[in-house]
Amino acid sequence: MIIKSTNITTSSGSSKISHHLTGKVDENDFVNVLWGSRADVDDSFTNAELSNRKYGVKNFMVSNLEEMSDEQFLQTIDSIGQEFGFTRDNIKLAVIHGKDHHHGDGRHAHFLVETINPENGRNFDFKNYQQRQELVSRKMELDNGFQLNKGRHNRYVFSRLEQENPEYAERMKHLTEGRLERKTISEKRIENLRRRGSNPFQMKKELKEVWTNVEGNFDEFAEKIKDSGYSIEQGRKTLIINDKDGKFVTGIKNVLNVNDKELTTILQTSKYAQNNVASHGFEGPQDASSPLAGIATATPGTPSDKPENQPAEPSRQPTQKAQPETSASGHIVADLAVDSSQSTGAMSQDEKASIQSQNSDKMQARQTMKENLAGQERMAKALEELLKQQEQQNQKKPAKTWNNVLDDEERKLIDIINQPHPKLKIITDKQVKNWIYKNYSDDLKTIKNRKEKIWKLRYEIKELRQGDRWWNNKGKKADHKKTEEQEKEEKLQLMIIHIVHAIMYKLGLTNVQPNPWNSLTKKEKKDYLIIYKTNEYAQLLCEQKTDTNAINRISLLKMTENNEKIREFQERPEVQDSRKLLMKLNNLRQVDINDLDEIGQNEFKDAMKNMNIDGAMQAVRQSEKRQELAEIGQFQPVQPEYSGNVIKFKQKKKVKNYSRSL
Template identity: 25%
Template sequence: MSIIIKSTRIKTKSGPTNISRHLLDKIEDNEAIELIKGNRQDMVEAFDSARNKAGKPSKYALRHWIVNSTEKMNDQQFNRTLQALADEFEFNVDDAVVVRHTKEKDTDDKEVSNQHYHITVPEILENGKVLSDKKNYQRHEKIARTLENEFGFTHVVGRHNKAVEIATKDLNPEVSAVAGKLAQEPLPKQKYTPKALQEAKRNDIDIKKLCRIAKNECDGIKNYQEIQEKLQPLGMQIIDGQYKRKDGKLTPVIATENGKFVIGSVASILKMNAKEITDIIEQKENSAINLHLSDMPVSEPVDMLEALNNGPVASIFKNDVENDVQDSVKNRMDMPVSKKSFEDVIKEEQEKLLQVINAPHPDLVEESSMTIKQRIRHEFKNQFDDLKEKKKDVIELKNKIKYLKDNSSFFNNNKKTAKELEENELKEAMEKAFLLAMALVKNIGHYLGLCEGVEDIDLLTQSEREQLLIQYHESELAEKMLKNEKTREEGIDTIANRVAMEKTAEIEKWQNRPEAREARRIYNRLGNLLDQDLDDLDSQGVKDFMEAKEEADPYKAMEAVTGSNQREKEEYIQNLQNEPDEPENGLNKHVQKVPKTPTFRPNFG
């Protein structure tokens, strides 16, 4: 296979936390996580847009694509893939968040890529419409076949190649011809479904690794008993599955030792055809019959049974049984407690490291700008109402003054009254409104942890009031609070967006703190120990590594690997230094001996 594209729609009610953590924080599931485009806040804002969609909230907030390629894509090829998705589904590439994951390969083939890409795009487009989801499976395969042809990759025998053939017949006859041929070929057998993969993760089972181990251990073996003997030490076995074949017999599957989790069918994991599976079923049935016969008790004369149960020898047998039970209990008490395995110790250490890596920020909780705005409106509702009343008083006074001026004459005192209102009541009303607006801004800032707040305005001194009035005229946000409702909302947006971005930046800084980076580094190194190839170590390294494994000391094993790598570097440099000088390039004189790496131990609390 080559390029596979899948997508899911992330529901608005699920919130941004789960998807952002899945893409950016799950270091335990990936060897490396690279944020290529966009940021965490972009995903948070997509949920804001979905919640505030005109008319009614959108059911979905994000479209999540996974792009997986057998052959490794270069940056140019991936950018072409992203643009192809954008053109097909009509979204803006600038709105996409792109994350590249590097994972352990599900095969020993070194040519197969161990990288895949995650792409998220807001479901709500800039024009307010929802991203198209019509016939997305067929559209994904059309993009994949087109790009495979363009990049010179191998092709996938997919379920929708017939649809791809028809869709590309006029636009790209070459791709259409390829899809037509692929549509005639049988679909490849699936080892496990995506649902099974997720269930395995929830049960802490590495289904990919188990499939690979089972295939490697049983490769070429067609005998049921031999396969069982190979699988049992690995904690696996062959059992009957839940699906029936055409002959009415249940399909054999490979499951965990307790039979509670099915890893996959024998046919798909061990690459067997229908006849070979039929032979496995027959061998399994014969094995079960033989096992049943061997367990049946040998019949004895009735009088002998009675003698054993009721005769004088019965008490002898009873005493022997009691003694055997006592000896068994004593032996179990005397047995040493089995020590933890190398793998168990690594798992325990990784769990400790994950607590450091995933530790929540001590003071901050990630939230969107929309959530912050809602908190502000709720917390300061009364103050906003007061400010609205003060503004209403100012407007009424201005209207009254205007009316007096417009209707002034020689026969009345309207002009004088208007002037008195301007100099006294209007000035006082405006000052109160200004003070309240500035106090509201400062109190919102204090509520969000940005600045000091303001006490009750009536308790302020004249000097403090004057200072607050000066600050009002210097504050664009305070002026917005006194304008129309739309402008006031823009002001709240400004402060909410600022706080949301600062919070996100602080949380990302926390997640990238030195001890978390160190924990990630050690976590990855511990994981690498489980698949350490001894052929990559020198003889001393192999000896040290096996000794550390026997002692179940992963950090000593790390030192063994580091030491072996260091010796290889030193030997390589020594060989370079011993080579004849080559004056024309002068490289050798710049070679320096690499200092020996110090003993490795984690250096965080």
């Protein structure tokens, strides 16, 4: 069983994912909606948007290699919900698709889960979702007797099952051993093939079946897929399989489920590989009929050079290493068979097999060495290029000036001041009203209908009171209807306060979760009636003919509460300090160094040289203090000058003061 999931962002909206699940009838054999609707999905996105959440829903997909019934799909959905903490009520849309290219009977299920838990207003816990999805998959496979699949997280599954169900853990323990099977065709390649009109799932099935049927015979495998229209060719790094149009389908290693070393061994024993395709990972020489046949071989010494029954000694003369040749295509041709041994017709079958095995090991060792050397060379070139780029950046980057330092500090302070709230966004009362009417329109209509019935009942009571006479029983009827009217009004008040409570809870205006309407006890109903008498919004909704005023007041309350939190964030102490520092920074730019005394000028120049903003401010403050002290010490009473009846005072020279702003 395969369980996948993706997060659908709130900004993407609900239309695309809803259309993908219910609208693509032409791409599916059938679409069976289990429950939910587009409106329910819209509500999830609206709630996520009002709560400033990144994701609106989570899209789960369930498929299996074997046929599954509707009951098994529902059982799987419930198991996923139990693992992640949600119920069917939190699933806004659930469908079953039918596609002929899928596993089993071609059926798979999609369901969308809201990301916010309505019980506490927090996100559902989807941490480590891939490991936990595999846990549910293995459980369902064991519960229903399906084939056990090897996943990427089976060790996590085994550790969880050891605690929860030791019997299941023992039954799937073998899945934790060995390496994971390769994907025959990658997800990206599947999408590309589908866009070209191909059926990637059918291709995958065909290739897998052929390799399984030939039981490891590569020559037979190559011939069979050739008959089906496929071709094996040399790719950039390894052998690949192309379709009948010559378009890439997948790598040969993915189909055979082997690594590089195992593939090399398979190709060495394959006549098809020697005659038709290049050696694994390399291109053959230009003049060779086949790459493996064109490999140079070393000729061993003949037996006549040594006495009988004496093994030939290895040559002690230094051998010259073969240099790589360059083909016309620009690729380096690797001589993989240097120093390899050669079998003769006089050798036994075991000796030939031994020599072939030795040559294979040597060939693999040389290939690994060449790959390592090539990797080191690429790393060295990348490091060299990185160093060159850094040198160029250092050369181009001019030395910082005093104004650059002030600009950088100013940008930091402005970023702090303009930083948006991490969770909240500015909203309007119109947005809140639209959300309320969208989610509670049915409840508001019910309230309106009940109010109209009560008003009609009151009118009937009024007419009965007016027509009451001693010879008729209209007075008794009026009393009976009055009792009925009081009961209906009390029920309406309970319903209204419950809906107002639910709206405020959804909007985050209260932390107290409302109880389900039908499960209220008598005591809770009495408490609700007490709350109703003090709740202005519930009274407005009950007493006025329309719900406009009450909804407007609630929307205004939510907008004010939300925007007040944002305002408090914008006026936090960090922002206030940044504004003060920014003002000081702007005043520091306007300082005229000639207005400072000699000591202040020297200190200010040193601070500029060291790019020390605090030191520059300190130099200005200290300079002005010294100037003030000097003025106080030299103070003399100013003698007035008489000019007729007018007394003139000599004006004292004013000194520019920066200290108050710094």
